[in-house]
Amino acid sequence: MVVATQNPVEYEGTYPLPEAQLDRFLLKLVLPLPERGEEIEVLRRHAADFNPRDLAAAGLRPVASAADLAAARAEVAQVQVGPEVLGYVVDLVRATRTSPSLSLGVSPRGATALLATARAWAWLSGRGYVTPDDVKALAHPTLRHRVQLRAEAELEGVTAETVLAGVLAAVPVPR
Structure with a gap:
């Protein structure tokens, strides 16, 4: 697992990753800045010699073992995906490839990632099958970093989020 952060203010010495x-x-999660009270709590902890590398002292405990994760992965692999949902995933990613706002749409690897995250979401929701709503729920975090805006679209204030929202609104949802 890789967790990376990006500071959108200072890019000197850093370069965007190639597509x-x-x-x-797998996912790009966008986290907001903490609320004022939360930020005060962060400072309070650091003033009290909090060590962010000491997870046990921070109260973090494992909730699953490696065996638990392997078993969960095996269960997710058993989640069924109907042909209409497979078609929906393909239609969504193909729509990104023809969007006039994008210079780069979602690749087949992105389609497989969306399918994998939708299956996991269905399993976490207690179901043994994927619905179009599972696909929609994971579309933004799974696809937002896989598209590239045209320069003109960026200048007009278009974002990957708005393009994906438009694709989700335009592609017919299977029943």
């Missing part, structure tokens, strides 16, 4: 490398990240 082929970005495509290998």
